[in-house]
Amino acid sequence: MRDIRFSKVFRIGFAGLAVFFCACGSEIESEGREEHPLPEGVDVVERPPGVAGDIFTGTSAGTPATFNPLVAEDATSSDAIQRLLSGLTRFDPVKDEVVPSLAESWEISEDGRSFTFHLRRGVRWSDGEPFTADDVIFTFDAIYDERYPNRMQMEFSVGGEPFEVEKIDDYTVRITTAEIYAPFLLYIGTAILPKHKLYEAYENGTLLRAWTISTASRTPREIVGTGPFRIRSFRPAQRMIYEPNPHYWRADQEGRRLPYVDFFIERFVQDQNATMVAFASGQSDHQAITPDQVAWIRRNAELHDYTVSDRGPSTSTSFIWFNQNPGSNENGTPFVEPHKLKWFTDQRFRQAISYGIDRQGLIDGVIFGRGEPLWSSISPANRQWHNPDVKQYPYDPERARELLEAAGFERRADGNLYDAEGNRVTFSIITNEDNRLRANMATVFMENMKDLGIEVRLRLLDFSNFVNRIMESFNYEAGLLGFTGGRDPHGGMSIYSSGGRLHVWHPNQPEPATDWEARIDELMQMQLRTLDEDERREYFNEVQRIMSEQMPLIYLITPNIYEGLRNRWNNIDPPNMGSLIWNLDEIWAEKRLLR
Amino acid sequence: MTRRKGMFRQVLERPLGVVVLSVLGLFYLIALFADFLSPYETSDQDLQKTYHPPTAVFWDDGGLQVQRYELADPEVMGYAKIEGEGAPIQFFARGFEYRLLGLIPMDRHLFQVEAPDRIFLLGSDETGRDNFSRLLFGSRISLSIGLVGISIIMVFGFMIGGFAGYFGGFFDSVTMRFIELVMAIPGLYLLLVLRSTFPEHLSPAQTFFLIVLILSFLAWGGTARIIRGMTLSLRNRQFVLAAEVLGQSSWKIIWKHILPNVFSYLIVAASLSIPGFILGEAALSFLGLGIQEPSASWGLMLSQAQDMKVFMLNFWWLLIPAAAIFVTVIAFNVLGDVLRDIVDPKQKFLNR
């Protein structure tokens, strides 16, 4: 860090204060762990054995809203739940495949619709109660219950039909889908709930009000799970301390039960400035870092023995789109003025706009060159599904002008662009005001368009207002938005299919308006109805290709992800996609460093 | 009116008054001629020169030259001087078009540099926009927000406070209860809720005006209360009673007799509430609810500099808006203080 010199007197004075306040060099002592025999069906990990002990301190942007998987809508809550509860399967991001979790193995029937799961024997919940098929049945009963609306009801149904879940014996469960459902194994890894703890709430109709943040702060042990950790303490808006689940079902090759760490402490933060500084001064073990902060945080890497690694492009996308909705509101006013709708539905116009955007300039100037231009609906981070051979639109104002001319637009002497009917080309773009990078994309876009003779007006709206406009009133011309990327393309169903709500340029179409939208609908249905991944990829590559040629969504850039991690941690196995510390149960520290 | 003249003369008799008046006068003059003084528009970007430090200026070839720089370290956006290379600064040269004082169409600017060279007197921001130009244009918003705001407060505060005090009774108690109600709702939250009820499709100017309106809505109550108190005591004075006996209408009495007597207090109360508007706009910008891109205001610029890298990578020029806010707010506070000493030396009414 650069040094700012304070006068000596000042320093000494404050040093005195500091000694008064903080008895520095404090160490957290583990109270010793409960010893329980390993379950019969223990999962022995492949990574080399390590040493137990130490504390891992991480940060998370935002506070969990709930610990109830049926209620969780945000990433922070889901992340926390994943540490507390296990599912039947889980996704291994290094192997890029679905691997056994609470289910030791499974068989798929010939018709690809029926899955028989064999549960691990002898697994216990963190309070010592045995885990059996009844818990699995209970979980699905709760999910499908009419009284408890939750998002999994949709994930766990195909063609409107819920899955059929039956108990074969205490350690065998069979799940049957009405039709072949491609992302079945990925989705089925949902958290399994303990029947013995939640049955009462389920019966009396209060299941959605169970396992709240109040439960976690007052009676943390009430939240029992089969995950690597249980809650030791939870302080809203401050931190959560996890401790190892004494009944966890994974162990290393020397028969030591995981996880290795004594405590995992997660701090909840609102503003990143403070935590970035805290990491750079060696006060935490892990920190997600935005591209623009990388340079100065790296300066301290040697001093505090950490590494800031470039994890490649993020999975989130950002795009601009034009409102192509030909409908009108209840007063009969069209959502989009007819002459503008004509521009927006012209493929050449959209392509020209795309050529006119200086994506590389945005990356180099604004985020210090730490990002990548986006050409496809799937970020290059998702290697499994990203199609690298889509049409690209590198910055080329000349090409943009040609395309506009070909589409009948004309640049007049006043420098402005006019369409064939003599209307000046101008539109307004809306976006929500939540992040800096997005606002920068918008202003750069405006300037780029000015070079083409197009006047763009920017409106930053609050979230509710924004959602209302793009999904209900349709009263806008162009929008700028981003999605966080999911792993499976099926998650984008409502974006790609013409009847989807998030088919933002023209949502909820009863019939596809164009041939290419019809083709995408078809492909999306086809990819859903096969379990063969290569076949699915072929279909989905075509979807991406069509999207890139038609440009209904003009993709912009994706920043790279950076993660800072202290070097003392072992068994770190960087996955292609997702966080470095995905296997928190397996990591261990070489030696204890005094803080 | 003679009262007011007297007041300003008295301000000028005090050294502190002279200092703050000249500082504020200079600021407002700059804001007035912002478009002539700035070399670029607020939205002008140069993605190749982001986070550019202030450009040095030197004398060569019989004229002022602006130093050329190259991007030496893209990791930290470190720029290095290219020794001996510069571009001549042209005075009164052509640049973007504007209307001087909103009237005279012009395209001449105090100084310009031929593209692709750029002059950044106060550096550039994250999309390569000229910090100096943005600061000047931003001053228009930040300096006028208070003036517009206090005009609203003065009108509403005087009308409502004056009527309540003059008529008393039911109208008085209803208004006072309403003021208490508004004051009991935490201001910031009231602001937030009101802000989100903005109608759709607003131009930046309309947004600006609505923000002022909201900020004034939070502040008029206090003024109204003071005016009410003063009116109450004036109401039973001889000249008011005499006017009533002579059959003058209530409206006329308030206008002719009450207003002149409370006017100077109104002025002081107003100048003391200007800083609240400037800081309020900054706070709103920090929460993402203030003036919006690509317009500029000091609050917006400062909230964009609210970032550790600005300190750690030493982009100090991005913090200049803080200095601008600082000086202006102090100046208004001191001015209000001086005015108060003149108008209300015992601080009977203006205890704030």
Place this chain on the structure above:
Amino acid sequence: MRTVIARRLLALIPMLLGITFLAMLLMSLAPGDFLDQVRMQRDADPDYIERLEREFGLDNPWYVRYFLWLKNVLPWDLRSDFGYSFHYKVDVWELLGQRLPATIILSLTSLTFAWIIAIPLGVLAAIYKDSIFDRVSSILAYAALSIPEFFLALLALFFAARTGLFPLGGFTSTEYEFMSPIRRLFDIAHHLVLPTIVVGIGSIASIMRIMRANFIDNIRSEYVTTARAKGVPEGIVMFRHVFRNAINPLITAAGFAFSTVLSGALMVEIVMNYPGIGHLVFHALLQQDQFVVLGALVMGSTMLIMGNLLADLLLAWNDPRIRYD
């Protein structure tokens, strides 16, 4: 005295009704509702959203929701239900209660800080009226007021990072849970230093000005002249008589300080990650988690009234001449 308290508490009722009604009206004017977050998620289907709407009662118009809420709040069976948070699925009262202690502590420390700095300065400025000290101190106080609070908070963080003398935000250290009670106390105190200064510094100027003006006013009054004429030592005149009288308006002002408890520290809470109530309510407002907002307003206005009442009682204690009837 007792009737005064009773009357104040009675006055609270129409005020609470007014505020909550106004708040609900305003929230309904803003477009959208709590479920917008869900609507924007890629895998939420319309049916699910509709069912959530019914679950939250958002399919009713706002006034119906308000009266339903009011019906639950009124203690028919001696129990008030202020509703629950849509976001957290937790009882509103409990949610607010979790954040309240940190907020109250910070507002008390910052108020104390401001008083401790401002009152002596105000007194000195009054005694040495129009001296250099008077001018400089008032300009310094204005200077403190002139930095936007969010920026001041960042400066404080930067200071903490450079010197390492103070923690980088938060309310307690990570090791807090493992500390002895006394260490915990010190830990909290250590964390409170910077937020206290940042929040408190803004009110120094006004307190100082009030103190100075009142002090000057009282020095000039007749009883001081009388006391001096009687030969009462100057120190006793100043502190037993002038000071006690001059501080009265400040006590009233302190009561009003409670009105800012809910939102006063919002900026500091955000920048310094302080787990106060401001941020909770701020988010509830943005997300339109309506019952949290209503509950917070009820809490805030009750505190304001209580604060005023407390100030009046203090006033009566400090100045026996003041009587309430």
